[in-house]
């Protein structure tokens with residue numbers, strides 16, 4: 385039976401650390417760190433995510449600013465708002481919740497955010513810095529996943545890691561962070577033949593494909609660390625991951641649950657990133 389990696393507890397401890405640092409900083413800079421979250425439209429999942437981000441910012445003692453714009457907001461108007469926030473010395477972090485309505489070019493929006501305020505780590509200069517080994521703001525979900533893997537106590541160096549999924553938000557950056565930790569990394573995806581044969585080699589298996597319960601116990605190496613990034617609703621409306629938890633936990637050494645695994649870590653890392661931007665901004 386695999387041990388559960390309790391993302392909720394680990395993220396709570398990290399948020400408390402951030403809260404303590406903010407409390408210790410007191411009034412040294414004349415203001416608290418400030419995170420601005422922009423949401424465009426009414427996507428219900430995005431609304432939940434944004435609410436949780438704002439709640440976390442308030443919990444750790446940051447100023448949070450939520451800008452909710454209607455679905456028909458023009459790209460030009462959104463870019464204008466971002467430029468204003470870039471120029472605002474009272475704002476440390478800017479996050480535009482994705483996905484955006486189809487008439488808005490996401491790439492353009494992300495790259496309009498000042499690199500120094502890009503708390504998501506999605507800006508092309510942060511991505512380029514990540515891949516070339518320069519100091520950068522690391523994207524929240526991949527950074528949180530590394531924390532969860534390290535929490536098991538295993539040494540990542542020399543391990544075989546398999547990442548299933550190649551998105552810009554999770555798959556690709558988490559593979560780079562695992563590579564930086566000296567794992568031998570394979571990125572598998574929807575066109576990988578005999579996926580099970582690949583995943584069975586993984587000492588560390590990260591699954592971020594967005595297909596409910598796709599990875600089953602028989603695809604997992606006994607004792608592996610299994611990180612499930614999925615967030616799906618099954619036919620009965622139940623929240624479930626990309627890993628079939630019931631069969632996987634019998635084989636895995638450690639496994640993240642859904643919910644309560646990776647999800648809360650993303651928000652804890654966002655708090656860390658915003659605090660880092662605040663300190664960098666005030667240096």
Ligand code: GUN
Pocket residue numbers: 479480481482483504524525553650
């Ligand atoms: N949509 C899904 N995940 C994320 C994320 O990490 N950041 C933003 N901005 N949007 C998302």
